[in-house]
Amino acid sequence: MHLELPVPDASARKAIMAIHLGKKPVSSDFSTDRLVAETEGLVQTWNRSCRELPCEQSVNL
Numbered sequence: 001m002h003l004e005l006p007v008p009d010a011s012a013r014k015a016i017m018a019i020h021l022g023k024k025p026v027s028s029d030f031s032t033d034r035l036v037a038e039t040e041g042l043v044q045t046w047n048r049s050c051r052e053l054p055c056e057q058s059v060n061l
Contacts, residue, residue, distance in 0.1 A: 007043055010036050 008016060014036050021032075 007041060010040070013039055 014032060017032055017035065
């Protein structure tokens with residue numbers, strides 16, 4: 001069996017990010033829309049950004 005999955009479009013990426021972000025704190029200047037735009041055409045490699053980048057950005061040392 002061969003299964004092909006399309007590259008997620010902007011609305012799918014935004015929904016996936018919402019699931020991964022959940023209620024995690026993000027910085028006040030974080031923009032989901034910006035991250036969606038910057039991940040166009042990416043599939044798995046943006047997953048780290050979705051899960052970890054907002055948390056890293058929210059830490060102000």
